[in-house]
Amino acid sequence: MRQRRHDGSVVEFQKKRGGEAAAFFLPFLAPDMALLDVGCGPGTITSAIAGSVGKAIGVDIEPHATAAANQLAGILGLTNVAFVEADMIALPFGDATFDAVFFHAVLYHQSRTTLTRTLAEARRVLKPGGLLGTRDADVGGNILYPEFEGVHLALDLWQRWYEHGDPAALRFGRRQGCILRAHGFTPIWVGASYVNHSADAEARQEAVADARRSLLGLGPQLVNQALATEAEIQAALAGWEAWGRDPDAVYFRCRCECVARKD
Template sequence: MTAQYTHGHHDSVVRSHSWRTAENSCGYFLSCIRPDMHILDVGCGPGTITADLAKRVPQGHVTGIECSAEDVLQTAREQAAAQGLTNLTYSIGDVLSLPFSDASFDVVHAHQVLQHVPDPVLALKEMYRVAKPGGIVVARDTDFSAMTWYPKSSEGISLWHTTHMNVGRKNGGEPDSGRRLLSYALEAGIPRQQITATASTWCYSAAEDVAWWSSTWADRVRLSTFASSALEYGFATEENLEEMSSAWKTWGEQPDAWFALLHGEILCRKC
């Protein structure tokens, strides 16, 4: 059993994920980080969060892993080198069977990963296993059903939303994992008193943010693995994909365009 990633690693996806930083994606646990910590970043993608975390642990080390996409990892290595970062490494690894010994890391982090994993409870067990006593396991995931946007005049984005959830579940994931993180952690055997569950949002409303968000999705719905999967599973036609792409472009041109994403978060302390 391996993780099955709905989006794939097309340039449009990597471009979108490269926007992510520790500041806009990890605020719920940044105060826990010390300069000498060893951190594991699970599902690191293009490594922008990984690199930001490495800057916060100059006397420590960060390890980023992806279950596939060696080319994406190589780009992450090159970007880290360009920033002069020497305290991080990238490698292939599966969160369902982490290639590390017990109690190896002070922080084990997963951002937008558990929603794509066929067994998020096993993933959290593995993350907890490799965390040191006194360390933390942290995860943040989108809750797709809680996404909301304005204007809602076009049916194309609503069609995208429904299709995306159908594809994610067909791939064995759960697009509404954000609301389930606390439940996953409890099922993984982590004591309730060791878990802090919170939520935060991304909101795109500034003109440049709206333009970026709409353009990336206009490309992703036609060119990423999501598109090929939607066609293969019969959830969409080529005409549907074009309708979704056009709707994203049109939405991004509206002066009152606004989009908000809710994320669930858990911080689990290991005693």
């Protein structure tokens, strides 16, 4: 069995990636704040934010995610971070507990009912005047080169899947401000940045591997719902393989960002 490595380079990479994801929110934070990171996953972002606040708590519904997050916090020697297994629509915290709540790549794929309940919970646990930071995808801002037909097909397949439930889902990022306003928050800042999946050869191969896992996992569901054919799935896989072999290939994935205040 391959052992998980936690040498200095791996930890620094995890900190850097988490810091980039939360960079837009950091200027709004202060050392005396308590922050909640909802849908924290393995804790890279929560751990990166911890240095800017007094206390940071990450919650995730998956126990393996919170276990990995606690392990990372221990390796980094963080004493002001904790991770809790919890559902974002039923947070185990009292009213007005936090000064800030953060969502990264969490809200855009939620149903309208779940989104409403999640934002209601975030509003409940925020103190009056507390801050909400969101960073989510928007397919309209992605940058791709070379524009292989198979890669465009892969992106279209993902779009078909998300749009069959909600036609506006993949353009959630640009609508964050109006969505938050409709749920009792006042947007005070908006922006955008990119996730770079092509910084070097290793990053490109990781992007291809991620695309392959996603297509193979989603493929049967697309086919079963008549949203794609098996031939399209195979063509999309071939497109990503071709993209990964090009040493000048780029894929920059857009993330829209919003900071809002609890009214």
